[in-house]
Amino acid sequence: MVREQWEDLKAAINVPTLRTLTFHQLWANMLVQYTDEYALVLRLVVISLLIPADTSECERIFSLMNDLKTTERNSMGQQNLKNRMLWHIMG
Incomplete structure (x- = not known):
C-alpha cells in the first residue's frame, strides 16, 4: 500500500506548478493538500524531515x-x- 501511494505521489508531484516550489515549500504543500490521499507516505516523509542531516x-x-x-x-x-x-x- 505504501509503494502504491509513493508511485501515485510521484505522479502528483510531477506537475509544473509543484515543480517550481522549493523543497520545503513542496513538502509543506503536500502535507496540507494530500494528507488523506497519501497518509502513509507523508508520515514517512515527516519522519525523514525530522532526522537531522548532519551533526x-x-x-x-x-x-x-x-x-x-x-x-x-x-x-x-x-x-x-x-x-x-x-x-x-x-x-
Missing part, C-alpha cells in the same frame, strides 16, 4: 560547553554549566 548542531553544543568550562573554571558544577549553556543558547 553540526551537536558539535556546536559541545564546542560551547568546552568554551564555557575551561581549565580555569573547572570547579563549576554540572547545574551551573547547564544553566550557562542554556543562557548562552537562548540569549
Whole structure:
C-alpha cells in the first residue's frame, strides 16, 4: 500500500506548478493538500524531515560547553554549566 501511494505521489508531484516550489515549500504543500490521499507516505516523509542531516548542531553544543568550562573554571558544577549553556543558547 505504501509503494502504491509513493508511485501515485510521484505522479502528483510531477506537475509544473509543484515543480517550481522549493523543497520545503513542496513538502509543506503536500502535507496540507494530500494528507488523506497519501497518509502513509507523508508520515514517512515527516519522519525523514525530522532526522537531522548532519551533526553540526551537536558539535556546536559541545564546542560551547568546552568554551564555557575551561581549565580555569573547572570547579563549576554540572547545574551551573547547564544553566550557562542554556543562557548562552537562548540569549
